[in-house]
Amino acid sequence: NAGVTQTPKFQVLKTGQSMTLQCAQDMNHNSMYWYRQDPGMGLRLIYYSASEGTTDKGEVPNGYNVSRLNKREFSLRLESAAPSQTSVYFCASRAGGRNEQFFGPGTRLTVL
């Protein structure tokens, strides 16, 4: 039981490049989330998916798109990376009827 997995662990992009961050969970959770964490700040919600087939914007969605590929997988795409998107990105999932979210190990992204 791996929990929540994220790939890649590290990535360096040039301004304007695109990439997709992958997230998968094996806990059969309905809801999945993408957060970013910047120095001195708490985690901020980018997008979430309450159930398979649905996605909604969070607090900081600009510059990102998401895809809930199936119940297990939720990807985050940067179409044209900007230095302001340099951050650590965390994916999380939550079981129905529970309040706590389970987090992956994170992806550290640097945009030059």
Added chain:
Amino acid sequence: DQQVKQNSPSLSVQEGRISILNCDYTNSMFDYFLWYKKYPAEGPTFLISISSIKDKNEDGRFTVFLNKSAKHLSLHIVPSQPGDSAVYFCALGGGYNKLIFGAGTRLAVHP
């Protein structure tokens, strides 16, 4: 406008003593409150939560207190251990189970 604040960026405590981490919020709409612990280069790990209808929840060495009138949440760790050294985030939950996180408090437990 920050909805949740952890006013102490860091806290240093001696092993065996009590650690008290605090969190203040501005909006009464939240249904539940959680604490997460985070080690470097890892994702946050859930510690303990409390519903808005309760004022205390205990789990082993960890106790969370909620004072709704003061809009204040605290986490007590007794006794503190060196392995508790980490960054602690409070998180507030409401509609669609979206969480709003504080900026975190770095706890250092020294022998």
